[in-house]
Every structure is written in C-alpha cells, then in structure tokens.
Amino acid sequence: MQRRKLPKVHADALRHCYSGKTIARTTLFEEMEKASRPTPYLCPYCLLRTPRSWDHYFPKDDYPEFSTFALNLVRVCNSCNLRKGNRFVGPVRSVVHPFIDPLPPAPMVTATVHINGTRIALTYEIAPAPGAGVNPQILALMQRHFDALSVAADMAAEGNAMVNTLVNELVAGRNVPFTAEELGIILHGRLDARQGFPFNGCDIATLMALIEAPGFLAHVNSKVNPAAPPPGHMYAAMIASKNRLALTIDALAT
Structure with missing residues (x-):
C-alpha cells in the first residue's frame, strides 16, 4: 500500500502534538512511561542503561502521523537515542522494535x-x-x-x-x-x-x-593472597589482645 504524504500544515500540527508542553500531553506521557516500565528499568535497545528519553521508532520528521502513536514511542537511554537518530528504520530495518518484532523467548x-x-x-x-x-x-x-x-x-x-x-x-x-x-x-x-x-x-x-x-x-x-589475613581477623585480634590483657591483670593481682 502506498503511503500518502501529508500536507505540511497537517504534518506540523501532528508534530506539535508531541512537542507541545500542555498538561494533557505531559500527563499522557507520564502514564505511558509508567505503563511500559519493566523491572529492572533498562533501555530496550541496549539493555544496559536507564531510559531517559523518548525515541520515535519511525522518525517524526519523516512520519508525522506517528508523532504521538503509542507503539511508535519507545522509552530509551540517551546514548541509544542519539545513535539511532532518524536512521536504521528503512528500507532495510536495522533496529529491533521492542513492541512488535517477534523476538524468540530464548537467549540470543x-x-x-x-x-x-x-x-x-x-x-x-x-x-x-x-x-x-x-x-x-x-x-x-x-x-x-x-x-x-x-x-x-x-x-x-x-x-x-x-x-x-x-x-x-x-x-x-x-x-x-x-x-x-x-x-x-x-x-x-x-x-x-x-x-x-x-x-x-x-x-x-x-x-x-x-x-x-x-x-x-x-x-x-x-588473585588470592595467601598472606592476607582472613575475614574477621581484626575482631579476632582484639579478642586475643583482650584475653592477654586480662591474664596480665590477673597475674599482677596475685
């Protein structure tokens, strides 16, 4: 199916729905983040860092109709967002879509x-x-x-x-x-x-x-050091010193 190109005024209006700082928009995005927050909370692109920004899987500059479409918004880390930018999604995709691509339920x-x-x-x-x-x-x-x-x-x-x-x-x-x-x-x-x-x-x-x-x-x-004192050695040394001190006091008392 051929994709219809939107008039510029419509495209700009759709992109503004994402960038506008309205209360409704802020509330919506907060709810979206909570709904997609796994434990541990890791970027789905690298599985390493904490997500801190929204990535438009299909870039909003090229696909304004998906500017606020939930399945096109992926919460990711800043590093992955910068690396991906507006690339790697066509004509041969090079980034996995974490919500849509059927990844196997086994380690890869x-x-x-x-x-x-x-x-x-x-x-x-x-x-x-x-x-x-x-x-x-x-x-x-x-x-x-x-x-x-x-x-x-x-x-x-x-x-x-x-x-x-x-x-x-x-x-x-x-x-x-x-x-x-x-x-x-x-x-x-x-x-x-x-x-x-x-x-x-x-x-x-x-x-x-x-x-x-x-x-x-x-x-x-x-890496083990045979000369290293065992764990708890300081406590043991204190007890030994205390015992010697007690024996000395007893000896002096007699």
Whole structure:
C-alpha cells in the first residue's frame, strides 16, 4: 500500500502534538512511561542503561502521523537515542522494535571469556544456542541492531567492569583458594538474584559465561593472597589482645 504524504500544515500540527508542553500531553506521557516500565528499568535497545528519553521508532520528521502513536514511542537511554537518530528504520530495518518484532523467548546474546595470563576480558555477540530454531530474518535483524547501536562494545565495557568488581570482591581478605564448588555456588547465587532481568542483557550473559568458563576458577585463585589475613581477623585480634590483657591483670593481682 502506498503511503500518502501529508500536507505540511497537517504534518506540523501532528508534530506539535508531541512537542507541545500542555498538561494533557505531559500527563499522557507520564502514564505511558509508567505503563511500559519493566523491572529492572533498562533501555530496550541496549539493555544496559536507564531510559531517559523518548525515541520515535519511525522518525517524526519523516512520519508525522506517528508523532504521538503509542507503539511508535519507545522509552530509551540517551546514548541509544542519539545513535539511532532518524536512521536504521528503512528500507532495510536495522533496529529491533521492542513492541512488535517477534523476538524468540530464548537467549540470543552470548558472552565469551578470554583469559590471557593475569588479564580477563569478555566479548559479546548474537549467537543463539544450536537448535534454537530462530527465524533467520529475526536473527539478521538482531545482528544489524547490535552493529548499528554498538551494543557489543557497550556490553564489553559494562561486562568487563562487572567481572573486575566481582573478582575484587571475591578475593578481598581471602587467603585460601576457592574450590570449584564454592565458586559455582557464588556465581549461581548471583545469577538467581537476577531473576526477572532480561535474558539477553549483559548481566545474565556475563554470569552464564563465567559459570561455563573453564579458566575462571584458576584466574580468581591467581588473585588470592595467601598472606592476607582472613575475614574477621581484626575482631579476632582484639579478642586475643583482650584475653592477654586480662591474664596480665590477673597475674599482677596475685
């Protein structure tokens, strides 16, 4: 069906419905944001950052008739909004529409752990599990989405920071190596704590990769300092000093 081009006066009026700062408009957009606010509240384009602006999936400059159409308004982070701009929606779309595109109910984002000596790094890609039966067109769209909005690079920055923080927390005050069972319990506990997080998000992909990475246990244990005092050592030292002081007082009293 051929799209009818609107007269300029009509197009301008429709765009003004979006940009006008009326009470009715403000109330409507506040209600729309509440209705589309998941937990955790993450940008549906990158699944990393907090949404702070509205994106017109089909740009209002080119499609004024969709200026205030609810399904054309996507609450996103500022970075994704700027990167997308008025691009990537035609003639071959390169951005997933979070409300309309039939995304598969299974993980599509895979993280890979790379360990080189004492350094660890993660990379991210669109790579569904073998036999997932993903529609090839949707798979291609998600790959274009990843490329157009630089999602892989952003996930790598976030994921690597997350892993460095995790490792530092694990080895703080630790003076004995972890067993595989210990580390597995910790990682699965962190994964369980993220129930409800998007399964294509950075957190889930990162933890799944660490659980499966054969070299992660050795990497963590390489950071353990055998000379480090165990957790609670200061309290134990205080108790020992108190006991010695009590013995000294008793000795002097006799």
